[in-house]
Amino acid sequence: MNQDRYDVIIIGSGFGGAAAAYSLAKTGLNTLLLEKGNWVKRDETAWNPKDIFINKHYKSYAPVYVNQNNNGTQEVYFNEVVGGNSIFFGGVALRFRETDFERWPISYMDLEPYYSEAERLLEVSGEPGLDPFEPYRSSDYFYNDLPMSEPSRRIFSASRALGFKPFKLPLAINFRNNSKTLCIKCNTCDGFPCKIKAKNDVTTTLLKRAQEYKLKITTGSIVKNISDDNGTIESVTVVDKQTGKEYRYSSKIVILSAGALQSPGILLRSNLDKYPQREFIGKYLMRHCSAVVSGIFPFKTNPDKVFHKHVGITNFYEDFRNVTNTSVGMIQDVYMPEGETVKYYCPKGIKTLAAFFAGNIQNLMCIGEDDPVKSNAVSLSGIRDSFGIETIKIDHDFTKNDYKRRKYLIGKAKIILRKTGSIFSFSHGIDEHIPPAFAHATGTVRFGKSPETSVLDKNCKFFGIKNLFVLDGSFMPSSGGVNPSLTITANSLRVSDHIVKNFDEFQ
Ligand SMILES: Cc1cc2nc3c(=O)[nH]c(=O)nc-3n(C[C@H](O)[C@H](O)[C@H](O)COP(=O)(O)OP(=O)(O)OC[C@H]3O[C@@H](n4cnc5c(N)ncnc54)[C@H](O)[C@@H]3O)c2cc1C
Ligand code: SF4
Numbered sequence: 001m002n003q004d005r006y007d008v009i010i011i012g013s014g015f016g017g018a019a020a021a022y023s024l025a026k027t028g029l030n031t032l033l034l035e036k037g038n039w040v041k042r043d044e045t046a047w048n049p050k051d052i053f054i055n056k057h058y059k060s061y062a063p064v065y066v067n068q069n070n071n072g073t074q075e076v077y078f079n080e081v082v083g084g085n086s087i088f089f090g091g092v093a094l095r096f097r098e099t100d101f102e103r104w105p106i107s108y109m110d111l112e113p114y115y116s117e118a119e120r121l122l123e124v125s126g127e128p129g130l131d132p133f134e135p136y137r138s139s140d141y142f143y144n145d146l147p148m149s150e151p152s153r154r155i156f157s158a159s160r161a162l163g164f165k166p167f168k169l170p171l172a173i174n175f176r177n178n179s180k181t182l183c184i185k186c187n188t189c190d191g192f193p194c195k196i197k198a199k200n201d202v203t204t205t206l207l208k209r210a211q212e213y214k215l216k217i218t219t220g221s222i223v224k225n226i227s228d229d230n231g232t233i234e235s236v237t238v239v240d241k242q243t244g245k246e247y248r249y250s251s252k253i254v255i256l257s258a259g260a261l262q263s264p265g266i267l268l269r270s271n272l273d274k275y276p277q278r279e280f281i282g283k284y285l286m287r288h289c290s291a292v293v294s295g296i297f298p299f300k301t302n303p304d305k306v307f308h309k310h311v312g313i314t315n316f317y318e319d320f321r322n323v324t325n326t327s328v329g330m331i332q333d334v335y336m337p338e339g340e341t342v343k344y345y346c347p348k349g350i351k352t353l354a355a356f357f358a359g360n361i362q363n364l365m366c367i368g369e370d371d372p373v374k375s376n377a378v379s380l381s382g383i384r385d386s387f388g389i390e391t392i393k394i395d396h397d398f399t400k401n402d403y404k405r406r407k408y409l410i411g412k413a414k415i416i417l418r419k420t421g422s423i424f425s426f427s428h429g430i431d432e433h434i435p436p437a438f439a440h441a442t443g444t445v446r447f448g449k450s451p452e453t454s455v456l457d458k459n460c461k462f463f464g465i466k467n468l469f470v471l472d473g474s475f476m477p478s479s480g481g482v483n484p485s486l487t488i489t490a491n492s493l494r495v496s497d498h499i500v501k502n503f504d505e506f507q
Contacts, residue, residue, distance in 0.1 A: 014084025126170030295422025
């Protein structure tokens with residue numbers, strides 16, 4: 001056993017883990033953050049599509065086994081770095097809507113003050129008042145005036161001409177704070193680390209602030225499992241990725257923030273059989289039933305290669321609420337990858353053609369809410385990695401209603417692209433993506449009112465264990481119809497506040 005005993009151990013440094021690290025360390029709690037990835041390099045590789053997508057510089061040390069639509073199992077390697085997916089995210093920082101909380105054990109107003117805090121800490125720029133389904137907000141954005149580049153302006157004008165109400169997407173990107181590097185609006189943002197640290201990922205925001213307090217970050221530390229003794233987590237077992245040596249750490253409180261794919265894996269590898277909610281761990285995986293709709297234009301759509309994730313359209317958000325008890329989702333502007341990346345990922349036969357036309361394409365992303373289904377799940381694969389740790393397997397299949405909502409959004413996106421000037425459009429679903437994408441994974445360790453339906457209580461504490469919390473995308477019982485990061489961050493700030501206020505209760 002390692003001699004150090006901490007007040008708090010946090011496993012994973014994405015939005016959920018970093019927000020908890022900031023919130024808890026700043027109160028003076030002695031905090032250890034365990035992360036299996038290493039720090040990202042801010043060099044020329046950061047913006048090189050070949051290094052990031054083809055050579056996969058940040059590829060995880062072990063695969064995840066994915067069985068999608070019952071099509072057989074594939075080995076998939078996700079990225080692994082300090083900051084988690086915040087390093088690669090597209091910067092969109094939207095709040096869920098009031099109606100998205102109907103199936104949650106907390107209301108929108110319980111989270112609202114923490115949304116404001118999350119926007120402040122992530123320095124989100126936005127222009128309130130244009131989004132027709134924008135929820136109530138008690139505070140203004142960090143900065144108000146957002147730029148809009150030419151490709152976005154075209155989408156914005158066409159949507160308006162069609163009678164929709166486009167709005168500027170709120171972004172956790174530094175366009176205005178002169179004390180830091182300003183965004184140069186490049187075309188390698190979504191999916192890439194920011195070479196100049198202008199994207200407000202958690203290493204430049206929450207973790208940077210947290211490091212001013214008693215926070216120790218240990219990189220290359222793979223958490224194997226946690227050990228429970230009669231309702232208390234006694235220790236966390238870690239393997240050092242460099243040496244293969246095993247260590248154990250202990251703390252008063254353990255926060256699991258390894259993301260919606262790996263957090264259930266760690267729980268399943270731990271000795272938690274006696275808890276009645278064990279059957280729900282890893283279940284109800286959601287990922288958004290998204291699609292990219294590509295329009296082909298008779299001109300170069302982004303000749304200056306500028307950033308253009310600027311436009312959001314939520315007009316259809318509530319169109320299915322009475323039919324499927326969910327939102328439909330929304331449409332967003334999204335960039336077109338470089339020809340080289342397109343060529344690499346396209347099916348044989350159309351590689352060269354697709355790469356040639358890449359410059360004439362403009363895309364819209366349809367983010368469709370997906371149903372929480374018990375059989376969509378993370379489980380243990382039975383296959384061990386090079387350190388003898390059992391890896392995870394994902395089984396996932398979208399429902400008929402998921403496809404119905406997506407089809408509806410794709411139809412609207414095609415209308416917008418046509419009005420923008422496209423001569424032909426086609427769509428590409430997230431489940432057709434190679435390798436399979438789980439960028440918006442949520443739901444696998446859901447919170448709720450009782451252990452008969454959920455793993456965590458409303459404060460994301462594991463039912464029956466007094467000092468274990470799960471703070472990442474796993475907690476969500478429904479996926480909403482907008483990107484998840486701001487909600488993950490706000491919820492982590494909310495629960496961390498609860499932990500600080502009631503710290504003695506959890507000993
Ligand atoms: C390309 C891309 C673009 C995106 N764009 C947006 C966007 O614009 N807006 C938005 O809201 N969302 C976006 N998302 C989604 C968003 O990034 C994720 O929802 C969010 O980052 C998830 O945060 P998290 O804290 O739940 O987990 P993660 O970010 O997955 O963090 C988990 C961390 O735990 C670590 N970890 C895992 N297992 C272990 C272990 N055993 N031991 C130690 N450490 C471990 C991981 O390495 C990782 O650092 C995007 C995602 C991607 C991939
Ligand atoms: S668009 Fe801005 S924030 Fe994004 S990678 Fe480029 S410089 Fe960084």
